[in-house]
Amino acid sequence: SNMVKVAVVGGEGIGPEVTAQSRRVLDWFAAKRNVPMTLREAQYGLIPYLATGKVLPEDTAEAMDEADAILWGATGGPETTKVPAAARKAGSLLGLRSKYDLYANLRPIVASPALSASAPLKAEVLDGVDFVIIRELTSGIYFGEPRGIETLPDGQRRGFNTEQYTTNQIRRVARSAFELARTRRNKVCSVDKANVLETSVVWREEVIKLHKEEFSDVELAHLYVDNAAMQIVREPRQFDVMVTGNIFGDILSDCAAMASGSLGMLPSASLGPVDRFGRRKALYEPVHGSAPDIAGKGIANPLGSILSVAMLLRLTLNRPEDADLLEKAVQTALASGARTADIAEAGAKKLSTVQMGDAVLGAL
Amino acid sequence: SNMVKVAVVGGEGIGPEVTAQSRRVLDWFAAKRNVPMTLREAQYGLIPYLATGKVLPEDTAEAMDEADAILWGATGGPETTKVPAAARKAGSLLGLRSKYDLYANLRPIVASPALSASAPLKAEVLDGVDFVIIRELTSGIYFGEPRGIETLPDGQRRGFNTEQYTTNQIRRVARSAFELARTRRNKVCSVDKANVLETSVVWREEVIKLHKEEFSDVELAHLYVDNAAMQIVREPRQFDVMVTGNIFGDILSDCAAMASGSLGMLPSASLGPVDRFGRRKALYEPVHGSAPDIAGKGIANPLGSILSVAMLLRLTLNRPEDADLLEKAVQTALASGARTADIAEAGAKKLSTVQMGDAVLGAL
Numbered sequence: 020s021n022m023v024k025v026a027v028v029g030g031e032g033i034g035p036e037v038t039a040q041s042r043r044v045l046d047w048f049a050a051k052r053n054v055p056m057t058l059r060e061a062q063y064g065l066i067p068y069l070a071t072g073k074v075l076p077e078d079t080a081e082a083m084d085e086a087d088a089i090l091w092g093a094t095g096g097p098e099t100t101k102v103p104a105a106a107r108k109a110g111s112l113l114g115l116r117s118k119y120d121l122y123a124n125l126r127p128i129v130a131s132p133a134l135s136a137s138a139p140l141k142a143e144v145l146d147g148v149d150f151v152i153i154r155e156l157t158s159g160i161y162f163g164e165p166r167g168i169e170t171l172p173d174g175q176r177r178g179f180n181t182e183q184y185t186t187n188q189i190r191r192v193a194r195s196a197f198e199l200a201r202t203r204r205n206k207v208c209s210v211d212k213a214n215v216l217e218t219s220v221v222w223r224e225e226v227i228k229l230h231k232e233e234f235s236d237v238e239l240a241h242l243y244v245d246n247a248a249m250q251i252v253r254e255p256r257q258f259d260v261m262v263t264g265n266i267f268g269d270i271l272s273d274c275a276a277m278a279s280g281s282l283g284m285l286p287s288a289s290l291g292p293v294d295r296f297g298r299r300k301a302l303y304e305p306v307h308g309s310a311p312d313i314a315g316k317g318i319a320n321p322l323g324s325i326l327s328v329a330m331l332l333r334l335t336l337n338r339p340e341d342a343d344l345l346e347k348a349v350q351t352a353l354a355s356g357a358r359t360a361d362i363a364e365a366g367a368k369k370l371s372t373v374q375m376g377d378a379v380l381g382a383l
Numbered sequence: 384s385n386m387v388k389v390a391v392v393g394g395e396g397i398g399p400e401v402t403a404q405s406r407r408v409l410d411w412f413a414a415k416r417n418v419p420m421t422l423r424e425a426q427y428g429l430i431p432y433l434a435t436g437k438v439l440p441e442d443t444a445e446a447m448d449e450a451d452a453i454l455w456g457a458t459g460g461p462e463t464t465k466v467p468a469a470a471r472k473a474g475s476l477l478g479l480r481s482k483y484d485l486y487a488n489l490r491p492i493v494a495s496p497a498l499s500a501s502a503p504l505k506a507e508v509l510d511g512v513d514f515v516i517i518r519e520l521t522s523g524i525y526f527g528e529p530r531g532i533e534t535l536p537d538g539q540r541r542g543f544n545t546e547q548y549t550t551n552q553i554r555r556v557a558r559s560a561f562e563l564a565r566t567r568r569n570k571v572c573s574v575d576k577a578n579v580l581e582t583s584v585v586w587r588e589e590v591i592k593l594h595k596e597e598f599s600d601v602e603l604a605h606l607y608v609d610n611a612a613m614q615i616v617r618e619p620r621q622f623d624v625m626v627t628g629n630i631f632g633d634i635l636s637d638c639a640a641m642a643s644g645s646l647g648m649l650p651s652a653s654l655g656p657v658d659r660f661g662r663r664k665a666l667y668e669p670v671h672g673s674a675p676d677i678a679g680k681g682i683a684n685p686l687g688s689i690l691s692v693a694m695l696l697r698l699t700l701n702r703p704e705d706a707d708l709l710e711k712a713v714q715t716a717l718a719s720g721a722r723t724a725d726i727a728e729a730g731a732k733k734l735s736t737v738q739m740g741d742a743v744l745g746a747l
């Protein structure tokens with residue numbers, strides 16, 4: 020069938036609350052715009068663990084295995100310490116990234132002028148910011164072996180991890196960056212620490228090689244990771260597509276979240292390899308985490324999750340007009356003053372999670 | 384003798400220019416405040432390489448070996464590619480950090496209200512920012528073994544590095560942080576990635592252990608490195624002393640540079656272990672690099688280097704009143720409108736490097 024299969028997994032903390040709103044948005048696109056998709060909801064985390072002994076029960080694993088796209092909420096927080104480490108690990112988000120080989124993590128950083136009052140950066144610095152960080156997500160120090168904790172002969176303990184990249188791992192994520200840049204302002208900035216790390220030396224050499232071989236029409240620059248962190252704050256407008264390894268991407272994308280005005284607004288897509296049918300497994304999730312301090316209060320910002328649906332419409336469903344429609348509806352809602360607590364100015368009216376969902380649906 | 388020995392090594396790029404101004408400041412303190420020190424100037428980098436075949440010639444190595452404190456300028460830049468990698472490596476800054484075991488790198492982040500017009504962060508975010516990042520400087524992924532580049536059986540190349548910390552390495556740098564916090568607002572924030580890396584698990588456990596054993600009067604918090612990068616931009620005022628490993632400290636301190644208003648203003652101190660005479664080898668340097676694009680033009684900001692002299696007065700010479708005097712002179716110069724190009728508002732008069740030195744000396 021040509022129906023696209025979407026698994027909806029709210030997860031833990033504020034995940035289920037925000038995902039309930041993006042689920043409403045998905046339903047709207049299915050009903051009103053005839054977007055050909057089937058939705059399957061599934062549970063993840065502490066609740067299924069208490070019922071089944073697994074954070075990722077069979078039914079959820081099956082829903083995700085079958086899906087073309089997974090709409091993911093969040094995981095983690097203090098509650099999760101009720102799950103033993105081994106059970107937690109068996110179904111972890113890192114394990115899922117690895118299982119589905121979701122190597123290209125796209126995090127668009129777009130400043131919302133409507134939000135500049137609550138942002139730490141000056142309006143003139145935020146103005147016009149529009150770039151994408153592509154973070155390699157299935158290798159690097161997150162997965163490198165050997166790793167562990169050992170006791171030394173003198174009784175000390177020593178923790179160790181391995182940072183590593185192979186040329187193929189570098190090429191495929193760099194290719195995603197060059198291809199994306201061609202659809203945008205045609206600029207790639209590759210970030211590494213080649214003045215210190217051999218891993219980064221190979222990274223930089225391979226990016227340069229691929230650029231020369233296939234993408235010499237794209238403008239390519241290189242920054243050391245320390246300088247990149249500074250430049251993201253100093254002048255974020257300079258970037259179009261930034262590509263980097265797993266741990267550097269983790270740090271830089273949170274730093275960049277502030278360059279967009281608010282973490283609660285940011286969507287992400289994690290893409291796997293293209294298979295022989297031209298399909299590409301994808302997981303969409305807001306960049307924010309499970310925010311245990313506000314979980315269950317109905318005040319979380321659902322826009323990161325809703326904008327992740329826009330990425331799903333664009334990348335998995337190949338419906339750019341529908342993605343634009345949704346992104347415009349979010350901007351319309353913001354322009355009309357809709358604010359959850361995290362993006363509200365002092366004294367402004369604060370919408371609940373559901374009311375923000377209403378505001379976006381109202382603008383559609 | 385009770386004379387403190389200071390080696391003054393300007394190095395490369397803008398290093399010699401800015402160090403010439405901090406040298407004038409040192410001379411002033413020796414002459415006018417009877418600070419008991421002897422100065423020895425020495426060369427480092429491309430120039431001695433061309434004359435002797437070594438970036439770190441014997442005379443310079445000897446001056447640094449003998450010194451209690453080294454006032455360092457900068458190294459690096461495109462010019463340095465004229466030095467073969469092996470010769471460069473033989474005398475590298477990383478090698479010096481390791482040789483003198485300068486494990487505790489202190490980077491104070493203090494916002495200058497006078498500079499808020501040219502800063503990317505809003506004045507109300509910058510206002511009152513005053514914290515210190517302590518970066519572990521002689522271990523972690525910078526020095527971990529094994530490291531290298533290998534060719535795999537399938538012809539691919541693979542780069543790899545080892546992140547690692549032992550309990551003693553963690554304890555000594557954490558101790559510096561707790562001790563410093565006691566002289567300030569009594570708060571330490573330890574930064575790691577313990578949700579992913581075993582190295583960070585040991586880091587966090589050992590910081591908690593030391594805190595319990597000896598520093599339970601100090602308030603201790605923990606942040607994951609991605610969140611820390613965001614918090615530094617979102618609300619830098621929340622921090623007092625932040626302690627972290629080598630690579631995380633490298634990235635976070637550049638990110639924090641923007642939270643202070645300008646990279647050109649930031650000093651640093653790198654401290655070794657206390658020896659049996661109570662002495663502690665130290666290297667003082669501005670946080671900025673060699674800035675090859677403006678080297679030789681006489682427009683670099685010498686305040687990062689001059690404020691490094693204030694750290695030298697405080698930490699090596701134990702002259703807190705003189706350190707305060709110098710820091711106040713810098714604030715007076717700024718308040719009277721003295722600006723080098725990097726911190727000048729559009730249209731404002733720009734001082735040269737020497738004129739900024741004059742302005743500080745004039746305010747002393």
Ligand SMILES: CC(C)[C@H](C(=O)O)[C@@H](O)C(=O)O
Nearest residue numbers: 095112113269308578579609
């Ligand atoms: C929760 C954590 C393991 C994760 C990561 O480090 O990748 C998160 O920070 C992220 O960025 O998705």
Ligand SMILES: CC(C)[C@H](C(=O)O)[C@@H](O)C(=O)O
Nearest residue numbers: 214215245459476477633672
């Ligand atoms: C030049 C480089 C090796 C150095 C580092 O990474 O330590 C620099 O960035 C610093 O922070 O002193």
